[in-house]
Amino acid sequence: MLTFRIRNIGIMAHIDAGKTTTTERMLYYSGYTRALGDVDDGDTVTDYMAQERERGITIQSAAVTFDWKEYRINLIDTPGHVDFTLEVERALRVLDGAVAVFDASAGVEAQTLTVWRQADKHKIPCVCFLNKMDKPGASLSYSLESIKTKLKANPVLLQIPIGSGKGFIGLVDLITKQRMVWQGKSWADDGRLFESRVLEPTDDPELLEEVDQARGGLIEQVADLDDEFAELLLGKYSDNFDAVPAGKFQEAVRRVTLARKGVPVLCGSSLKNKGVQPLLDAITAYLPAPNERNHDLVERMSRLLLPFADQHVEIPSLSAGNIALTVGLKQTVTGDTIVSSKASAAAAARRAQKGAEEKRGSALSNRESSSLVLAGVEVPDPVFFCSIEPPTMSKQADLEHALNCLQREDPSLKVRTDPDSGQTILCGMGELHIEILHDRIKREYNIETHLGPLQVAYRETILQSVTTTETLDRTLGEKRHIVNAELTVSPWSESATGTSYYIAYEEEVEAQISAEVREAVDSGVQSGYLQGPLLGYPVQGVSTVIRSVHVEPGTSLAMVSACISRCMLKALQQASGQVLEPVMALEVTVGEEYLSSVLGDLAQRRGCVRDIQSRHDNKVLLATVPLAEMMGYSTVLRTLSSGTATFSLELASYEPMNPQAQTSLLNKMAGLS
Numbered sequence: 001m002l003t004f005r006i007r008n009i010g011i012m013a014h015i016d017a018g019k020t021t022t023t024e025r026m027l028y029y030s031g032y033t034r035a036l037g038d039v040d041d042g043d044t045v046t047d048y049m050a051q052e053r054e055r056g057i058t059i060q061s062a063a064v065t066f067d068w069k070e071y072r073i074n075l076i077d078t079p080g081h082v083d084f085t086l087e088v089e090r091a092l093r094v095l096d097g098a099v100a101v102f103d104a105s106a107g108v109e110a111q112t113l114t115v116w117r118q119a120d121k122h123k124i125p126c127v128c129f130l131n132k133m134d135k136p137g138a139s140l141s142y143s144l145e146s147i148k149t150k151l152k153a154n155p156v157l158l159q160i161p162i163g164s165g166k167g168f169i170g171l172v173d174l175i176t177k178q179r180m181v182w183q184g185k186s187w188a189d190d191g192r193l194f195e196s197r198v199l200e201p202t203d204d205p206e207l208l209e210e211v212d213q214a215r216g217g218l219i220e221q222v223a224d225l226d227d228e229f230a231e232l233l234l235g236k237y238s239d240n241f242d243a244v245p246a247g248k249f250q251e252a253v254r255r256v257t258l259a260r261k262g263v264p265v266l267c268g269s270s271l272k273n274k275g276v277q278p279l280l281d282a283i284t285a286y287l288p289a290p291n292e293r294n295h296d297l298v299e300r301m302s303r304l305l306l307p308f309a310d311q312h313v314e315i316p317s318l319s320a321g322n323i324a325l326t327v328g329l330k331q332t333v334t335g336d337t338i339v340s341s342k343a344s345a346a347a348a349a350r351r352a353q354k355g356a357e358e359k360r361g362s363a364l365s366n367r368e369s370s371s372l373v374l375a376g377v378e379v380p381d382p383v384f385f386c387s388i389e390p391p392t393m394s395k396q397a398d399l400e401h402a403l404n405c406l407q408r409e410d411p412s413l414k415v416r417t418d419p420d421s422g423q424t425i426l427c428g429m430g431e432l433h434i435e436i437l438h439d440r441i442k443r444e445y446n447i448e449t450h451l452g453p454l455q456v457a458y459r460e461t462i463l464q465s466v467t468t469t470e471t472l473d474r475t476l477g478e479k480r481h482i483v484n485a486e487l488t489v490s491p492w493s494e495s496a497t498g499t500s501y502y503i504a505y506e507e508e509v510e511a512q513i514s515a516e517v518r519e520a521v522d523s524g525v526q527s528g529y530l531q532g533p534l535l536g537y538p539v540q541g542v543s544t545v546i547r548s549v550h551v552e553p554g555t556s557l558a559m560v561s562a563c564i565s566r567c568m569l570k571a572l573q574q575a576s577g578q579v580l581e582p583v584m585a586l587e588v589t590v591g592e593e594y595l596s597s598v599l600g601d602l603a604q605r606r607g608c609v610r611d612i613q614s615r616h617d618n619k620v621l622l623a624t625v626p627l628a629e630m631m632g633y634s635t636v637l638r639t640l641s642s643g644t645a646t647f648s649l650e651l652a653s654y655e656p657m658n659p660q661a662q663t664s665l666l667n668k669m670a671g672l673s
């Protein structure tokens, strides 16, 4: 397969926008599947993990490969649930382009914003698909507006729908003026065959007028964004813009898309089998081939497999720009980049560095240049944790093995041992994340585990400056270790630096101590930050100034660290501790009739309503709520709204708890209430 005929494409969306349904239709029309999968029946190809089938959601990014016309499309389905943003990030970094699927009756929803930002970060050209055009509330203009205002993107509308709501039957392509109509007369009609012909003067005059206007607008918009197209119009076609050849028009839209000056917008209804084939055409026409993006690393592996959801086909070789799987890697974890040799990696880094320096006009630092080749995956901090226990101690080793394997696959899962109880602790992104891990340990590793209660990952900070001293004088065997230290801890505004804490030395101390002692002091301060004085949660928003350090000859560096961390603990204990709690941004979409009960419930959860917007018949409630109050929210919301409301939750910030809530938390933790 020639590289320029390959498309490595991600498909991303808000939960329930219809990503899986759209992917299934693509597979069907390309001839890879012989029956239409249905998410509601739990038999789709991409949602292959058992839990996904049961819960009707997408967790792991499944890759599927299929051919469309003369193109090979490698498609990665990314999950929409907010607990799994790491999966999305992992998928996005190997992609050359993406399709964002929207529910045309809802426009841009919260989770799409997060994924869109990630795509932006990786500079991935996108195409938007306004799905669910068959819904009565579907609105093209509303969706376009929300792409502009919420995503801050420039929508380039390439089609207009024929009919609306239940009467939606097809599309007119504004570039070619092709009129495509899917009859969809019966349930058995799979949409494979549809009528496609150029618009004629005898067609509905209203439609003709609408197409003329929209096409004129599109020509002007593209000319504004692409100089080459503007020159073409002003030269050869200045008398009649409308006569510009479709091929030239398409090339211009492609340049605009690749330069990310605009996003092509298409519409359809995957469920009703309308508009998916033109979407596939748009993927091949407007999104980049691998050689047009910057991933030109060559791979050689012992066993290569072509993914087709949960089935894999072994292949002998792979050319650059394709996506495949390899098995048996022992050291590699998610987020690593594998290259054929160190030399090629170095050459790629040099090329990337040179390019970046030319662009910037100055040299890059070592740190900047080492991060150039492939952007790493950003792992968000886990907000929930709980203990996990095997059924019997004899299974502990098996459980550790299972957790090791799961962690390599999913860096957003963190596992640690509680220093006091010796228990194994799972830290994850959300209730559902932890529940699914629990399930996978049972199904894939055959271990029935017991989970402790789910707990919120709090943080701690201080409200006052305190200076303390500490002396460590200990004899171990023949050796006497003596350290004296003085330091000051103070509240620190982290927003200025982007780091959560700060260490400084007084000038005299800096001049006096050796590099090794300094390292030992730093590590003592850092270990002091790991466990706050109130509840033992990590400390943030604190600066430490080292005022003096005296180390007697013969004292080991470990003793220096120990003395400093004891001094830190003492200082933090005296500095008026404050618990910080994770506060989430919540978006609830709910029918007006249920709004008051949802609001009433939120008030009891210490929620703070920021805005209530109208979206067709629904209200969209934007609020911030402490994570601790959100346990089991999905069940409660379902009950309050008779199953009609949807919500999304994203970490907004860590905020100080009010004194009353903090006291009751401290009492609860101490077992007093």
Ligand SMILES: Nc1nc2c(ncn2[C@@H]2O[C@H](COP(=O)(O)OP(=O)(O)OP(=O)(O)O)[C@@H](O)[C@H]2O)c(=O)[nH]1
Pocket (backbone or CB within 6 Å): 013, 014, 015, 016, 017, 018, 019, 020, 021, 022, 039, 040, 056, 057, 058, 079, 080, 081, 131, 132, 133, 134, 135, 268, 269, 270, 271, 272
């Ligand atoms: N009316 C209408 N419903 C649709 C359309 N496409 C999908 N749906 C329905 O919307 C729901 C969600 O579809 P999915 O394809 O599972 O959505 P998804 O975005 O993959 O969801 P996650 O996997 O959970 O992220 C299902 O009940 C579909 O039947 C459409 O074009 N029109």
